[in-house]
Amino acid sequence: MLGAVYIGLSGMNAYSRGLQTISNNVANLTSPGFKASSVNFRDVFTTGGLGSAFSGSTRSTGGGVAFAGAGVDFKQGDLRQSNGDLDLGIQGAGFLILKDGDKTVYARTGQFAVGDKGDLVLQETAWKLTVLNAAREPEVLNLDGRRTAPPKATTKVSFSDNLSSTATEATVSDIAVYDSRGGKQVWKVRLQPVGSTSPNEWNVTVTDQTGRTVNTSKLRFIGSTVDPSSAKITVTDTPAGADPLSVVLDFSQGVTSFSSGTTSTLRAASTDGSGVGALTRVSINADGQVELAYSNGHKETAGAVALADFRDPQQLERIGNGLFENKGPAARILASGTDGMGKIVGQRLEASNVDLAQQFGELILIQRGFQASSQVVSVSNDMIQQLFGIRGQG
Numbered sequence: 446m447l448g449a450v451y452i453g454l455s456g457m458n459a460y461s462r463g464l465q466t467i468s469n470n471v472a473n474l475t476s477p478g479f480k481a482s483s484v485n486f487r488d489v490f491t492t493g494g495l496g497s498a499f500s501g502s503t504r505s506t507g508g509g510v511a512f513a514g515a516g517v518d519f520k521q522g523d524l525r526q527s528n529g530d531l532d533l534g535i536q537g538a539g540f541l542i543l544k545d546g547d548k549t550v551y552a553r554t555g556q557f558a559v560g561d562k563g564d565l566v567l568q569e570t571a572w573k574l575t576v577l578n579a580a581r582e583p584e585v586l587n588l589d590g591r592r593t594a595p596p597k598a599t600t601k602v603s604f605s606d607n608l609s610s611t612a613t614e615a616t617v618s619d620i621a622v623y624d625s626r627g628g629k630q631v632w633k634v635r636l637q638p639v640g641s642t643s644p645n646e647w648n649v650t651v652t653d654q655t656g657r658t659v660n661t662s663k664l665r666f667i668g669s670t671v672d673p674s675s676a677k678i679t680v681t682d683t684p685a686g687a688d689p690l691s692v693v694l695d696f697s698q699g700v701t702s703f704s705s706g707t708t709s710t711l712r713a714a715s716t717d718g719s720g721v722g723a724l725t726r727v728s729i730n731a732d733g734q735v736e737l738a739y740s741n742g743h744k745e746t747a748g749a750v751a752l753a754d755f756r757d758p759q760q761l762e763r764i765g766n767g768l769f770e771n772k773g774p775a776a777r778i779l780a781s782g783t784d785g786m787g788k789i790v791g792q793r794l795e796a797s798n799v800d801l802a803q804q805f806g807e808l809i810l811i812q813r814g815f816q817a818s819s820q821v822v823s824v825s826n827d828m829i830q831q832l833f834g835i836r837g838q839g
Contacts, residue, residue: 448506449825455509456818459486462512463811470799478522478554478767479797482515484807519758522553522798524790530728531557531565533574534795537787539752540769542583542778543572549583550768551753551761551776554795559727563589565735570766576735576748577780583751586735591747592724594739596627599692599718605699606710608636608647610669615709623718624687630654634694636664636711645702649694651680666702673697719743729791733781749780750789 463484473479489508524534533541533555540551550572557574560566564587565574575583599622608615620632631654639646645666651659660680665672676697682690700711722739730736735747753776755761760773781789 447825447829450822450829452507452509453818453821453825455489455511457815457822459510459512460811460815460818464808464815466515467804467808467811470804471801474797474799474801476767476797477556477794478552479799480520480522480553480763481518481797481799481804483518484811485513485516486510487513516759517761517763518798520798522796524793525796527556527792527794529556529558530726530792531559532792532794533557533729533750534790534793535752535787536790538785539754539779539781539787540776542575542751542753543567543768544575544583544585545571545573550764550770552768554767554793556794559588563587563592565727567766570768572768575751577751577778578748581778583753583778586748588724588727588737588747591737591745594719594722594724594741594743594745596623596625596721596741597717597719597743598625598688598690599623599716601693601695601717602713603695603698603715604711605714606712607701607703607705608711609705609707609709610645610666610702611704612707612709613638615711617711617713620713621716621718622690622692623720624684624690626684626687627720628684628687629720630682630684632659634713639663649678651694664696669702671696671700671702676700729789733789752779752781752786752789753777754779754786 463486466482466484470481487510489511490505491508492505521537524536535541535553540553541555543550543552543555552567555574556568557565558568560573564585566572567574573585576586578584602620602622604617615636617634620634622630622632624630633652635650635652636647637650639648645668647664649662649664651661653659659682660678662678663675664678665675676695678694678696680692680694682692684690699714719741722741722743724737725740726738728736728738729750730746732749733752734749736744737747738744755771755773755776757773760771761769762772764770779786781787
């Protein structure tokens with residue numbers, strides 16, 4: 446009967462551990478990236494039978510139940526919209542790789558921000574996001590040396606739309622032109638017909654913001670189409686303290702000369718070149734690369750976010766904050782969407798994968814199991830009390 450007490454106690458202890466696991470699952474229902482734990486039990490048997498006084502053979506007897514540990518359910522959680530450019534989730538397999546010194550941990554999702562030292566840091570922690578280097582190994586990305594985009598000298602201004610053949614003048618103003626040091630000039634292109642002596646020919650005068658004439662040239666049309674021999678006009682200048690400037694005024698694409706009275710729609714469709722730019726945005730593009738945007742319109746990538754793939758994720762050990770340490774074999778290191786790896790999605794956070802209905806169902810079973818085990822202890826105790834009350838007769 447004492448054995449029955451211990452068996453009942455083993456059930457109460459095991460179900461208490463199961464209740465603790467389910468309580469933790471339910472409490473983390475809204476924790477981003479949380480993975481639910483499964484409740485597992487195992488039977489316990491002892492060898493030795495009832496002892497030599499009752500049996501000459503050895504046999505296994507039931508010893509109750511034990512809590513077999515909580516396995517982690519790595520099923521994908523929902524990816525939910527968020528506002529942070531550096532809020533990252535993974536659609537499919539894989540883990541983000543985070544480093545702090547020589548320590549490495551892994552996460553399924555996270556909210557990152559550019560830290561004071563230029564690293565992409567998981568909020569409220571010291572863990573830093575890694576990208577793949579030239580050797581395809583994970584390394585911490587630092588943006589301190591990339592907070593400024595260098596200037597780019599203007600080399601081409603492309604024009605489009607109609608220059609009225611009956612207009613007496615057409616002007617395209619506010620054309621921003623940059624030199625090699627980021628200095629800005631504002632050019633104006635003025636077109637005037639040469640006259641009856643040279644029909645379909647226009648004088649082209651380029652002036653800067655001070656009114657200084659930078660260049661004069663001619664533009665010719667064959668009918669309503671630009672003459673290819675004059676379609677590209679090269680304008681040169683020597684800005685102070687910068688490299689010589691050479692800009693092509695390109696009229697070869699989409700410029701026409703139809704009669705539209707005195708109104709022309711000729712415009713500068715595009716210009717290259719830019720001044721110095723300051724870093725304004727860090728985000729993750731559709732290919733899983735860190736993308737930097739600058740105030741001058743320049744964009745560049747700073748590396749592909751590194752992902753780890755584990756053959757047996759159950760070898761990962763949770764350390765809190767949705768982070769895991771690897772206690773098993775080394776992982777495969779890959780980029781987003783390559784060789785079976787999942788795809789990184791920006792402005793998304795992976796929600797907890799806790800199934801509340803399942804947890805409540807298991808909670809009922811655990812409650813009943815605990816009640817039954819406690820009843821076994823109670824009945825065994827009553828029987829022992831009854832045994833103690835037996836008195837000899839006669």
